[in-house]
Amino acid sequence: MSLLEIKNVTLRFGGLVAVDNVSLNVEEGEVFALVGPNGAGKSTIFNLISRFYDPASGSIHLDGHDLLKNSADQVPSLRIARTFQNIELFEQATVLQNLLVGRHRHRQTSMLSNIVFSPKTYREELHHREAVEEVIEFLNLQQYRDKMIGGLPYGVRKVVELGRALASEPKLLLLDEPASGLSVEETQDMAFWIEDIQTQMGISVMMVEHDMGLVSAVSGRVMALSDGKELATGTAAEVQSHPAVIQAYLGTGEISKTGTSRA
C-alpha cells in the first residue's frame, strides 16, 4: 500500500476542468515530482490533498485512510505538511514565531492552561522551542531567528516556509515550487536539504517544480501534467524525453495555415 494514493480525481471550477481524472501514488520514502506547464493543475492537486478543495469525483487515501473525510485543519495531524507557491508566512511575526506555529498540531494544552501559564504549558513551550531549534539548525536560520519576516529577503523566506512545514514533523511533505525565485546557489542548497529530508529524516516528499535540474537531482519518479491531464510518468529523464511532454511544453513544430506554430 502506497503512502499516498490518488485515484481518478477530477476537479472543476465552473466550466474549467482543472484536474481531469488524475491518478498517482507516492511511495513511502520517495521524492515524487509533478511537472508541467503553468495551469496544468499541479498546485490544484496539492490544494486537493490539503483539503482546501473538494474533488468532484475520485478518492485520496493516506496510508489507507480516506483523506476526503477530513477538513483542511485536520490535515497536519495526519502528518502532511506543505509549503505554498507564493509564500504564505505570517508577515508580522518573527521567524521563530512562524516556526513555532508550525508546531501547532503537537499542541496538548488548552486555552485555559495557556492563559495562566500552567507548568504543563511551560513544559510544552520548552519542548516546542527545542524542537524548533533543531529545524533552525538544519536550515541554518540561526541569524534570522528573531527577525521579522517583513524585512527578510525572498530566498530566506522560502527557507523559513520550508522550516515551518518541517516543524510539524510530517510523514509527507508537499513542496510547491521550492526553487522558484531562488538563485543557483540557493537552489543547490534546497536540493541538499530535500535529499537530507528524505534520507536523514525519512520524510516522503512530493513536489511541484519547474526547475528540471532540481527535479532530476532529487526525484525518484516524475509525473508530467498538462491541462489537468496526466501526460507521462517515469524517471526524470524518461519524462523529459517523452513526446507528449515535449509537445505540451514546446509545441509540435508544425506551422498552421495562419502562419503561427501550433502548440
Next chain:
Amino acid sequence: MDFLQLIISGLANGCVYGLIALGFVLIYKATEAVNFAQGDFMMLGAFVCIGFTNHEYMGLSFWLAVPLSILVMGILGYLFNWGVLRHMFGQSQTSIVILTIAMGFIIRFIAGAIWSHEPTSLETPFAGQDIRSGGLVLGIDEVLIVVVTAILTLAFYIFFSRTRIGLAMQAASQNQLAAYYMGIPVRRIHSLVWGLSGMVAAVAGILFASKGAIDPSTGLLGIKAFAAAAIGGFGSLPGALLGGLIIGLVEPLASRYGPPGVSQIAPYAILLLILIFRPGGIFSQTQRKKV
C-alpha cells in the same frame, strides 16, 4: 389609498437611502475604500445648500444654490481623496474605514459649528406643494426625489458602460498596478470618483432636506444606507439603489403593520441577516484567494 401613500413616502425615503448607498458603492467599487462618512457627506451637502439659499444665511436663489452646493461637495470629495486618502494608497482596508469614521466626527463638528445643531429645513420653491390625482396627495418634493434618482441612475449607467473614464474607473478598481501600467492615472481617477460620490451625496442631502428638517447628526442614517448597499452586494450600483428602495419600503410598512419597535431595528436586522447569509448580496460577486 393610505397604503399607496405609505408606499410613495417609503419610496421617496428609499431613494435617498439608495443615493447614499450609490455614493458609497461608487467609492467602494472604484477604490476599495469604505466611506463610513458617506451619510455625513450627505448631511454636509444639505447644509451647504442651506447655507447658500436659506434666508438666514446667504439667501441665494434656490436654482443657483443647488448646482453650487453639488459642485462644492464634489470638490470637497476630490480634495479629501487628494489630500488625505492618497497617502493611504496600498494600506489595509481597516485603516481607511477607521479614517472615514473619524472624518465623520469631524464633519459633524464642523457642520454644527458653522450652521448650529438646531433642526433646519431647506427652503425650496416647491415646499408644501402637492400633486393631487384621484384621491392621492403626493408632495412634489417626494415625487421629485424619485424622478431625480431615476435620472441619476440612468446617467451613471451610461457613464460607466459607455465612457472612457467610466471604463478606466472599472479597471482601476480591479487592479491598481495594472491600471497604472496601462497609463491610467489611477490616483486622479480615485479623486474623481470621490468627487462624483460627493456630488451624489449632495443631491441626496438636498432632496432629503427639502422634505424634512435636518441637523448635523442626520448623517447617521447613513448606516441604514449600508444595509442598502449590502443588499446590492457592495459591488453593484443598481443593487445599491434597489437595496435603498427595499429599506425605504420596509420602514413604514413595518411601522404600520408590524409590532411596535420593529421598524426602527428593521434596517439593522436586514443588514445583519444579509451579511450572515448572503454576504455577496442579492447580486453576488464572489472572490477567493488563489494559493
Next chain:
Amino acid sequence: MRFVFKTSYDADISLFKHRAQAVWYGLLLLLVLATPLYFVAIGDAYLLGEITGIMILAIAGMGLMLLTGHTGLPSLGHATFMALGCYLNINFLGAGVPWIIAFPMAGLIAGVLGTMIALPVLRLHGVYLALATLAMSMLTSDFVVIAEPWTGGIAGAAVPDINIFGMEINRYSTPYKFYYLVLSVAVLVVWFYRNLLRTPTGRSFTAVRDSEVSARAMGINLTQTKAMSFFLSATAAGLAGALFGHSAGYVTNETFDLVMSITLLLMIVIGGLGFIHGAFFGAIVVGIIPVAIANGRTFLATAFDVNINVPGLESALFASILICFILFEPMGLYGRWLKIRTYFELFPFYRKDMFKRQKSYLKTDRVQ
C-alpha cells in the same frame, strides 16, 4: 547598544526579555501602586477617579485589542459586550450574589453570550465584519430597552456598591480602594494577555490575523480560534463594563452606545494596534482630551476673555488626532515610542525604514 545574549530557552519563553526590562516594569508597578499616596497628600481624589476611569477603559481596550489587533477581526460593537457585563453584574448583585463571585461571573457569561452572538458572523472579514458588528450593536441598544426588567430600560438602573467580605468600596466614598481594585483587575488581565501571547493559543490568533490560509494549513481551526478570541475579548469587555457601571453609579440604554464602540476602536488604533501597551496609551489619550479641553477653555476665558463652547469638540479633536496618527504614524503611540527607543538602543545604526511594512497594491493580496 544592547545585545541580548540568551543562554537558555527559558530566556526566550519568559515574560521579560532581560533583567533591565523587568526592572523597568517593576518600577512602573511601584509608581502605579504609589500614585494614590500623592492624592492623599493633596487631599483631592478627583484626578484619581479619572485615572481609574482610564484603567477601566484600558481593560475594555485590551479586550478589543485581542480581537482586532491580534486576531485581525475588527469590531464596531464592543460596547455591547461591556453592556452585557454591566447589566449581568447589576442583576447578580441585586440577587444577593457576593461581588467576589458576581463580578467574574458577569464577565465570563458576557464572554459566552458575546461568543454566541458573534458565531454567525465569524466567517466574515474586514469591513463586512465591522458592519455586522455595527448592526449588532445597534440591535443591542434596542434590546436593552426591550429587556426592561433586567436593564431598567430607558430609565436606567443604579449600580450597587461593591462589597468584598464586609469591605465597602465605592468610587466616591472610597476612591483609593476602588483604584486598587481596578488596578488589580487590570494587572491580572495584562498578565493573562501576556501569557496568551507567548503560548500556542496566542500564536494561533496572530496566525489567523496574518494568513488564514496557512493557519489552516498548520492545523488551526479557524472557527474555533476566532470563537475563542471573541470569548476572551468579550469577557474582558464585560469585566470592564461592570467596573464602568460601578464607576458611573447609574447606567441607561445610552451609556454603552455606538459612540463608545467607535471610541474604543479609534482608541486602540491611536495607542498602537497589535500591542498591549496600545490599549493603555489610547485610554490615556481618551482620558486626557476632556481634561485638556476644559483647561484650554478656562485658559482662553481668563487670558483672552474668549468663550468657546461648541459641542462635539472632544470627539472632533479625538478624531483629528486619530487621522494624524493613521496618516503619519500608523503604528500608533506605542509604535512611535518603539521607534524612539530603538533609535537610542541602536544609535548610531538606526535605519529610518526599519519598521516599514509592505504595502499591498493588488486586490488578491488584500483578499483573505
